[in-house]
Amino acid sequence: MLKKVAELITEAKQTIHCVTAQEAAEKCRLMQGVLIDVRESSEVAQQATKGAIAIPRGVLEMKMLALYPDAEQAIFVHCASGVRACLAAEQLVRIGYKNVWAISCKIDAICTAMD
DSSP, rough: OOOOOOHHEEEEESSSSSEHHHHHHHHHHHTEEEEEEEEEEEEHHOOOOOOOOOOOGGGHHHHHHOOOOTTTTEEEOOOSSHHHHHHHHHHHHHHHHHHEEEEEEOHHHHHHHOO
């Protein structure tokens, strides 16, 4: 049976932690976390997020293991709307990261909170 994106997100949210942009900003600072932007390069070029490391969703799993080999690293994932962030966070948990949060709001709120 094929699943719609909304169904995938509902399932993902059962296994991941979701936070608002403000909560993410506070937790990221306190936990010395990393902020990962999983949008495409063209999206990041239009509106970058201060302090974020751009790793497109399509290569996330491969790049994260090389950049952040510590399974305990606090990781905060965002995109433009929260959809890709949820799917990305779910994948990071599946490969073994223990402290992953998806920022589940729009990019404007994320940019404001991270300033």
